[in-house]
Amino acid sequence: MSAQNCPHIVIVGAGFGGLSGVRSLKDADVRITVIDRRNYHLFQPLLYQVATAGLSPADIAYPIRGALSRQKNTRVFLAEAVAVDVDTRKVILRDGETEYDYLILATGARPSYFGHPEWEVYAPGLKGVEDALEIRRRILLAFEKAERETDEARRRALLTFVVVGGGPTGVELAGAIGEIACKVIVGDFRAINPRDARIILVEAGSRVLPSFPEDLAAKAEASLKRLGVEVRKNSAVTAIQPGVVVICDERIAAATVVWAAGIIASPLAQSIGVPLDRTGRVLVEPDLSVPGHPEVCVIGDLAAIADHTGRPLPGLAPVAIQQGRHAALNILRRCRGLSGTPFHYLDRGILATIGRASAVANFGAIRLSGFVAWVAWIFIHIFFLIGFRNRFVVLFEWAWAYATLQRSARLITGEGGRMLLPPP
C-alpha cells in the first residue's frame, strides 16, 4: 500500500470506463478506491444473449476484485454511491461515505421510459443480470404457457413478442427471439408451433439502427425479416398495459414486451449540481472534468461530450474505455500540477448482430454485412471480454450454438413478474 499522503482517487462504477481508468493507474503512486454496487464487471454488449438463453451471466461477468487483485494500490468497495458532495469532496454511500482527492464518475445509464415509469413492470429493459434473467424467464415461459393454453386469442397473445426500440439492443434482441422461435425450440412442443410466434420490433424513427449507414440498416432489416420479425418503423408506443401494447392507435395483445428504446443517465449525476443534458448526462469540459471542479471527471454513458464534428459521442464501450484511460492520465497530470488535455475519440467502428451468422459492421472505409461481419463481430467481442475462461467458454457456446442450433441456458428461474395477459 502506498503512503497515506499520496493522492486518493475514487472511481465509482467498474464498467468499461471505470475499469479502464483504474487499470491505467496501475503503476501510479496513488491510492485508489473502486466503488461498485455489484461485485462484478459486466460485459453489457452481450447481456441480450443472457436474456435470450444463449449465455449464462457468469460468462459475461468478471469479479471486480479478481480483475484488480494484483493491483496493490487499489481497494474495492461493494457499495452503492447515492450522491457526490463536490464541496467537501466526499462520495456519499448508502452505508457510509468516502473522501477523495480526485474522482472519476462512471456509473452509466439505465433504461428510460420517457416519463412513463409505470411501463417498466410490463416491459423490462436490459440494465443488469437480474433484468436479463427476468426477460429470459418471460420469453421461455410464454411458449410454455402457450403450449397449455386452449383459448386461441390468449394463445396468440402468449406467442406475441414486442421489442420496443430499433437501436442495436432492440435489433439484437428481436433477432435472437426470432431465432429461438424459428430454430431453437421448433421441435420441442406438441400443441403449438413456435414458428407461429409473432415478433414485432417497434421503432419510432424512420429506420432501424439509426447510428449505422443507411445501406447497412436496410440489410439488418432484411435479416430480421428472414427471421420472421415484423419491423414497424415510424411507429410510437403510446401505451403499455398488462398484456397489451398500443402502437400508434393499434392495440396488440402481447404477453412479452421488452424495452430497448432509450436510456437515462444514472441519478448520481444530479447530485453534482452542474448542468445536465436532457438524458441526465453531465455536460463535461473537453478534458472530461466537471465545470468548476477539475478534480472530478465524468466518463462513459454518464458524460455528454461531442466529437470534433460537433456530434455527440455514442454510448459505446470503446468511448468509455478511451475516456477512462484519458481521465486517469489527466488526473496524473493534475497531480504533477499540469492541466488536463482535451479528449479525442478514436472511432474504430460499430457492429450489430442479427441472429445466427449475420451482422452488420461499419469500420468507416469498410462496411461489412452477413457472415463476414458476423465473424468480425465474434472476434471483436471475444477480444474485449475479460479473462481467458470467459473468452473460451463464450467462443465454445457460439460454436456449439452455430453447429447445433441450441441455446445453452434455457432455464426458467426466479419467481418475479407474473405472466401478463390482456384481461379476458
Next chain:
Amino acid sequence: MSAQNCPHIVIVGAGFGGLSGVRSLKDADVRITVIDRRNYHLFQPLLYQVATAGLSPADIAYPIRGALSRQKNTRVFLAEAVAVDVDTRKVILRDGETEYDYLILATGARPSYFGHPEWEVYAPGLKGVEDALEIRRRILLAFEKAERETDEARRRALLTFVVVGGGPTGVELAGAIGEIACKVIVGDFRAINPRDARIILVEAGSRVLPSFPEDLAAKAEASLKRLGVEVRKNSAVTAIQPGVVVICDERIAAATVVWAAGIIASPLAQSIGVPLDRTGRVLVEPDLSVPGHPEVCVIGDLAAIADHTGRPLPGLAPVAIQQGRHAALNILRRCRGLSGTPFHYLDRGILATIGRASAVANFGAIRLSGFVAWVAWIFIHIFFLIGFRNRFVVLFEWAWAYATLQRSARLITGEGGRMLLPPP
C-alpha cells in the same frame, strides 16, 4: 402421436427417476405426459458447486423439452402438481388437472428443519437453483461486508460460516467454502485475510459421511481439516437466530448458515392417502407400486423401500434412475395384463468430494480416497450429466479451476435475504 385408446402414462417430476422412466418408454405404444414445475432437469449432485460459485446453473441443468423433443409419444407440461386423486385417477395441478391410466410419482424431497420451519430463512438448504444462488450470494457477500466492517466482533461473525449436517452435501459444501477462503479469493482483499474465515461443519452423529465406511469418513474429515474446516461431531444445532447458531449450548455468531441436515419427501405423497415413513416417503410395495393401487408407482426420494438385507435404500441418483426404468417396465407389463416384478437395486458404489483434488469413493470391493477417488468422481459425474455441451463445459470449468484455483461464477446476484448479523 399415438392413438387415443393407447394407455396414458403421467410422470410427475423430471429428475433422475422421472426422466429415466420416460426414456424407458421411448418406443412403447403409449401416450406420456411429463409434468414438472421447472422447465429443466437439474443435476442435483452438483448443485453445491453452483452454491459455491464453481459452476453456473445452466451447466447442470437441461431443458426437459430438449431432452424429450424427439420422443414423439411424450408431451411436457410446465405445471405444479399439488395432489393426486387415486380414486378418479387424476393429478390435480395448481392450474388444472390431468387424468391418467398409469402414474409414476417422482417429485423427490426437500430440506427438512426437524420441526423448525422458521430456521429456513436464516439457514437456506440446497433444493433448487434459486436456493443455490441465494447461498452463493450470502457466502460472497459475507466476505465483501467483512472487508468494509470496522467492528471486530461483527467482522468475525461475517467471516464465520456454519454448515449444518455432515452427509455428502454438507461435507462437499464445507470443503468448497474452505477452498474459496484459503485459495480462491485469498489475494483479493485488502482489509481482511480470507484465510481467517472460520468454517464449522456441525454433525449430530458420531462421524461425517455416515453412509460411507468408517475409514473413508475419517479420511474425508482429515481432508476437511486441511482446508481449515472445524468438524463438530456429536453436536446438535438447538437454535438458529438472526446471525447466531446455537450448537449444544454454545452460541456462535455467524452471518452465513447453510442447512444440509435432513430432507423430507415432497408433500404430494400425503395426498395419496397411504402410509408414509417418518420422512414423508411412501412405503411402496416391492414392485414400487402404491399399496392397493398397482397403477401408481412411486420412485426416487419419494419412495421408502428396503434392499434385500432390509436396509432402506439411500436417496441417490442411481437408485432413482434404476427405479424409474423398473417402474416403466412394470407399467408395460401391466398393460399386457401381467403383474409387476419386484425392484432390486444394483449398488455400484458411492462417492463424495472434499475440495480440490480430493474425494472418497466406496465401490464395495474397492475403496478409494484422495486424487484417484477425485478423478473417479469427476468422470462418473460427467458421464451422468445430460448433453455434450454440459459435459464439455463442466469438464473445462473443473480443469480451469484445478489449474488456476479460480471459480468461474463469483457473482452476487438477486436481492433476497439480507445479510444477517447478531444484534449489536
